[in-house]
Amino acid sequence: MEFFRIHRTIPFMRYALVFNVISLITFLTAVGFLAFRGLNLSIEFTGGTVMEVAFRAPANLEGIRSAIGATEKGEFQVQSFGSANDVLIRLPARAGFTSGQQAEQVFSALTAVPSAGEAPACAAVHADYAKFIQLPQAERSPEASAPLLNAQHQLAGQCTELRRVEYVGPQVGSELAQDGGVALLMVVLGIALYLAIRFEKKFSAAAIIANLHDVVLVIGMFAIFRWEFSLPVLAAVLAVLGYSVNESVIIFDRVREHFRTMRKASVVEVIDSAITATISRTIITHGATLTMTVTMLLFGGPALHNFALALTLGILFGVYSSVFVAAAIAKYLGVKRSDLVRPVKDERAVLQ
Amino acid sequence: MNRYALWKYLVIVAALVFGVLYTVPNFYGEAPAVQIASIKATVHADTSLLSQVELSLQRAGIAQLGTTLDTIGQNPTVRVRFADTDTQSRARDLLDRELNPDRTDPAYIIAPNLISSTPGWLQRIHALPMYLGLDLRGGVHFLMQVDLDEAINKRLQTIESDLRTLLRDKDVRHAGIRRDGERLEIRFRDSASRTQAHGVIHDAMSDLVLQDGGTEADPLLIAALTPAARTAVQDNALKQNITTLKNRINELGVAEPVIQQQGADRVVVELPGVQDTARAKNIIGRTATLEARLVDVSADGLAAVNGTVPPPFGSERFTIGRGTPVVLKKDVIFSGQQLQGAQATFDERQQAAVAVELNESAGRIMRQVTRENLKKPMAVVLFERGRGEVLTVATIQSEFGSRFQITGLGNAQTANDLALLLRAGALAAPMQIIEERLIGPSLGATNIESGFRSTEFGFAAISVFMILYYVVFGAVSVLALAINLMLLVALLSLLQATLTLPGIAAIAFTLGMAIDANVLINERIREELRKGTAPQQAIAQGYERAFATILDSNVTTLIAGVFLFMLGSGPVRGFAVVHVLGILTSIFSAVFISRGVVNLLYGSRRRLQSVPIGQIWRPSAAAGGAARG
Numbered sequence: 001m002e003f004f005r006i007h008r009t010i011p012f013m014r015y016a017l018v019f020n021v022i023s024l025i026t027f028l029t030a031v032g033f034l035a036f037r038g039l040n041l042s043i044e045f046t047g048g049t050v051m052e053v054a055f056r057a058p059a060n061l062e063g064i065r066s067a068i069g070a071t072e073k074g075e076f077q078v079q080s081f082g083s084a085n086d087v088l089i090r091l092p093a094r095a096g097f098t099s100g101q102q103a104e105q106v107f108s109a110l111t112a113v114p115s116a117g118e119a120p121a122c123a124a125v126h127a128d129y130a131k132f133i134q135l136p137q138a139e140r141s142p143e144a145s146a147p148l149l150n151a152q153h154q155l156a157g158q159c160t161e162l163r164r165v166e167y168v169g170p171q172v173g174s175e176l177a178q179d180g181g182v183a184l185l186m187v188v189l190g191i192a193l194y195l196a197i198r199f200e201k202k203f204s205a206a207a208i209i210a211n212l213h214d215v216v217l218v219i220g221m222f223a224i225f226r227w228e229f230s231l232p233v234l235a236a237v238l239a240v241l242g243y244s245v246n247e248s249v250i251i252f253d254r255v256r257e258h259f260r261t262m263r264k265a266s267v268v269e270v271i272d273s274a275i276t277a278t279i280s281r282t283i284i285t286h287g288a289t290l291t292m293t294v295t296m297l298l299f300g301g302p303a304l305h306n307f308a309l310a311l312t313l314g315i316l317f318g319v320y321s322s323v324f325v326a327a328a329i330a331k332y333l334g335v336k337r338s339d340l341v342r343p344v345k346d347e348r349a350v351l352q
Numbered sequence: 353m354n355r356y357a358l359w360k361y362l363v364i365v366a367a368l369v370f371g372v373l374y375t376v377p378n379f380y381g382e383a384p385a386v387q388i389a390s391i392k393a394t395v396h397a398d399t400s401l402l403s404q405v406e407l408s409l410q411r412a413g414i415a416q417l418g419t420t421l422d423t424i425g426q427n428p429t430v431r432v433r434f435a436d437t438d439t440q441s442r443a444r445d446l447l448d449r450e451l452n453p454d455r456t457d458p459a460y461i462i463a464p465n466l467i468s469s470t471p472g473w474l475q476r477i478h479a480l481p482m483y484l485g486l487d488l489r490g491g492v493h494f495l496m497q498v499d500l501d502e503a504i505n506k507r508l509q510t511i512e513s514d515l516r517t518l519l520r521d522k523d524v525r526h527a528g529i530r531r532d533g534e535r536l537e538i539r540f541r542d543s544a545s546r547t548q549a550h551g552v553i554h555d556a557m558s559d560l561v562l563q564d565g566g567t568e569a570d571p572l573l574i575a576a577l578t579p580a581a582r583t584a585v586q587d588n589a590l591k592q593n594i595t596t597l598k599n600r601i602n603e604l605g606v607a608e609p610v611i612q613q614q615g616a617d618r619v620v621v622e623l624p625g626v627q628d629t630a631r632a633k634n635i636i637g638r639t640a641t642l643e644a645r646l647v648d649v650s651a652d653g654l655a656a657v658n659g660t661v662p663p664p665f666g667s668e669r670f671t672i673g674r675g676t677p678v679v680l681k682k683d684v685i686f687s688g689q690q691l692q693g694a695q696a697t698f699d700e701r702q703q704a705a706v707a708v709e710l711n712e713s714a715g716r717i718m719r720q721v722t723r724e725n726l727k728k729p730m731a732v733v734l735f736e737r738g739r740g741e742v743l744t745v746a747t748i749q750s751e752f753g754s755r756f757q758i759t760g761l762g763n764a765q766t767a768n769d770l771a772l773l774l775r776a777g778a779l780a781a782p783m784q785i786i787e788e789r790l791i792g793p794s795l796g797a798t799n800i801e802s803g804f805r806s807t808e809f810g811f812a813a814i815s816v817f818m819i820l821y822y823v824v825f826g827a828v829s830v831l832a833l834a835i836n837l838m839l840l841v842a843l844l845s846l847l848q849a850t851l852t853l854p855g856i857a858a859i860a861f862t863l864g865m866a867i868d869a870n871v872l873i874n875e876r877i878r879e880e881l882r883k884g885t886a887p888q889q890a891i892a893q894g895y896e897r898a899f900a901t902i903l904d905s906n907v908t909t910l911i912a913g914v915f916l917f918m919l920g921s922g923p924v925r926g927f928a929v930v931h932v933l934g935i936l937t938s939i940f941s942a943v944f945i946s947r948g949v950v951n952l953l954y955g956s957r958r959r960l961q962s963v964p965i966g967q968i969w970r971p972s973a974a975a976g977g978a979a980r981g
Contacts, residue, residue: 052795054794100629100633100785100788100790156794157794161792161794162790162792163791163792163794163795164789164790164791164792164795165629165788165789165790166787166788166789166790167785167787167788167789168786168787169497169785169786169787171497171786172495172786172787179919179920180919182919183915183916183918183919183920186915186918186919187911187912187915187916190911190912190915191908191911191912194907194908194911195908198904231920231923231924232854232857232923232924232927234924235854235916235920235924235927235928238912238915238916239858239861239909239912239913239916239927239931241912242908242909242910242911242912242913243865243905243908243909243912245908246904246905246906246908246909249901249904249905249908250901250904250905253900253901253904280875281871281872281875284821284871284875285867285868285871285872287817288814288817288818288864288867288868288871289861289864289865289867289868290864291810291813291814291817291864292807292810292814292860292861292863292864293860293861293864295806295809295810295813295860296806296807296810296857296860296861298806299802299805299806299809300802300803300805300806300857301798301799301802301803303487303799303802303853304802304803304806304853304854304857307854307857308806308857311861
């Protein structure tokens with residue numbers, strides 16, 4: 001079986017201009033959204049509290065909003081998470097509250113009235129919980145919490161349940177945002193340096209521009225659709241940057257080889273033939289990696305969703321930019337045979 | 353040409369044996385267990401406790417599957433495995449009754465736990481299951497910020513009072529000491545006394561840098577901590593806080609707590625399996641107090657030691673560790689807040705001792721008390737949860753002030769323990785929780801399940817494609833991929849690196865990338881065949897030519913992975929670890945092992961007619977020139 005039966009060189013560069021205009025427009029749109037609308041940053045970056053509450057029946061989001069609104073003054077978000085029963089609540093950091101207190105109050109507000117699907121005994125447990133969280137920290141001894149924990153354990157899986165609480169102080173958040181920016185910069189510089197050593201500078205510039213274009217597009221998508229941008233998403237973006245840059249490396253490798261073997265061909269012909277020679281490999285390898293990320297997107301559950309989404313988008317944009325953007329930029333930068341095939345040139349000089 | 357030297361096959365076999373050995377523990381699952389650890393500072397779990405536990409269980413007729421004494425951790429722990437949770441809970445009740453006869457003052461915490469059922473011989477070569485992060489097993493995570501400025505502040509307060517004493521003792525006259533930020537300004541009436549003070553302070557306090565200041569008429573001496581001393585104060589404060597936290601967390605009975613320094617001034621606390629954040633916070637934030645008191649050596653006091661008569665008025669009865677009772681006076685000589693430091697050291701006769709340093713005011717009281725109570729015993733009590741425990745009883749040998757030694761401790765280990773306990777009684781600097789995470793156990797289980805399910809599905813899909821598309825070479829690639837997965841899991845198990853949900857995602861992503869290398873190789877071989885190269889030659893060329901490209905593509909990914917590891921924390925670091933290790937194992941398995949398998953299959957066939965790598969399509973002669981490339 002062979003998928004790609006390519007009879008002749010595909011003139012990729014002929015269409016490059018059209019694609020580059022599209023790229024430029026989407027790139028500017030992404031930058032515009034990033035600049036004016038910004039990212040929907042997770043609490044890891046902004047500070048605040050996130051809680052995941054599992055109900056026993058599809059949750060009534062409006063009811064939850066009004067219940068929280070009674071105690072919470074700031075802007076909070078309520079959305080379903082994974083299934084209709086699970087709800088994710090984001091609370092901004094509030095002055096005068098220590099970690100976790102906000103989540104305790106919200107959870108007790110949510111369970112003040114029995115919700116659908118709960119066992120009848122749950123009401124008593126929730127009432128005990130509400131009483132317990134009124135205690136100051138110093139009085140929350142093991143003796144005080146043991147009966148409550150026992151009761152919760154007995155009714156596990158039958159009551160509304162607080163599955164996860166994350167609290168991030170504002171100082172940690174701003175640091176993480178800074179560290180994230182530094183990480184992005186270091187990765188870009190590291191790769192640029194490697195490419196500069198490995199290749200000629202026009203190619204390394206072209207590869208870096210092309211792949212930054214991918215990064216901006218992926219992050220831009222997160223800004224446009226208001227998907228939550230969390231720390232794992234940033235990790236995914238960086239990993240995919242490292243991964244897709246090698247696509248450009250492979251194409252440029254071929255370009256170098258073809259400059260050597262196809263002495264009479266023009267620059268455009270050489271680039272076209274190099275891309276044509278590698279396209280089948282490009283599609284198969286990225287197809288394999290995409291298979292992985294798409295299964296993660298489909299079966300990985302809500303916790304991995306945005307992470308897998310960033311990987312998937314990153315790989316797609318990576319293929320596109322390696323084929324249509326990187327080589328085109330190298331062409332615009334005026335890459336010549338003499339830039340790459342230095343040994344051959346020296347040989348000629350000797351012959352003359 | 354497609355033959356491997358014997359050593360190369362031996363390397364492959366060694367890698368496979370390593371992979372199997374270290375991957376296997378992950379499949380053994382976990383057995384219910386009971387773990388017993390001491391919650392008293394002076395009691396340790398040891399072999400005698402182990403045999404006591406075994407005897408108790410035997411007498412009650414409760415069958416156990418094995419006992420271990422783990423002395424490697426922060427707190428020695430005895431663990432007993434059982435066949436089912438029912439036996440586990442019966443054993444737990446029994447042990448709780450027998451080991452803690454005094455219900456009001458338990459000495460051991462007996463907690464249910466799950467431990468790996470990996471056989472002992474595997475555990476001995478450190479083949480253990482992967483260490484799961486909190487997002488996979490559930491539990492609580494705290495990140496605490498230690499206020500190190502406060503530690504410096506405390507230190508400067510002590511130095512200030514020490515300076516006053518020093519100058520008074522040496523008869524150097526000064527016109528007042530003032531704090532200005534992190535500097536101490538000592539005012540003098542004339543520069544002669546400043547010069548004198550300079551010499552005195554320089555000789556006595558090596559922690560300070562001194563600088564002259566002020567005017568001729570109003571001379572000043574500015575003292576500040578040397579950078580080294582400042583760092584030392586901060587380091588000690590952080591270490592003391594970590595020690596204190598460890599001691600407190602031990603009594604929670606958590607299976608594998610993680611208490612680690614993060615950055616210069618932060619401490620991470622991870623308590624797997626704990627669901628009760630409120631209680632955890634209560635224990636972490638608790639303040640323990642340390643008090644020094646005189647032993648009541650009056651006739652009434654001595655009479656009350658065995659507990660038959662009540663202690664006299666103004667005295668209380670305590671026990672030293674679990675055993676010997678002692679009656680102490682209620683008056684406090686000094687408390688933990690006044691303790692500046694405690695270090696294990698040696699006295700003039702080279703015996704183990706603990707050097708204690710008190711602040712100025714406690715030193716003055718100490719001088720008076722010791723003068724009046726020469727040759728009488730004094731005790732140090734640690735109060736926690738409102739109950740006191742005597743750490744040590746020592747006889748006052750001479751009159752002393754803020755610096756003294758506790759001697760007669762026997763060996764260096766005891767001295768170390770006591771110094772630690774004295775220091776650990778209280779937190780050196782205040783701490784604040786700046787990050788908190790609670791992950792329910794059901795969520796952890798769901799995360800593991802969905803993470804592994806997506807990896808399995810992705811692996812299956814890729815395998816089907818590879819075998820259909822590249823036939824035998826596809827099967828070899830899938831085999832290499834499976835070995836890659838096994839080696840990666842084995843490495844993660846060996847290093848006990850924390851596996852998080854993003855880490856599982858990284859396994860999936862790495863597998864997707866690892867197949868890249870095999871696709872590259874297979875495509876190159878096809879290309880060679882298309883050119884009309886002989887089969888054996890094509891295989892060799894394919895592997896050799898693809899290698900440079902594989903290396904290239906992995907270097908860029910490695911750069912991204914390394915920076916992620918350096919700058920990430922928590923789950924992201926989990927991702928980066930798997931990512932980087934995965935790249936390394938994938939180069940090894942995709943190139944070295946797959947070549948080995950191919951060589952084994954085809955290397956010895958001298959007249960290989962065709963390569964089973966799927967159908968090779970050749971462009972028609974007319975178009976051939978352009979597509980050849």
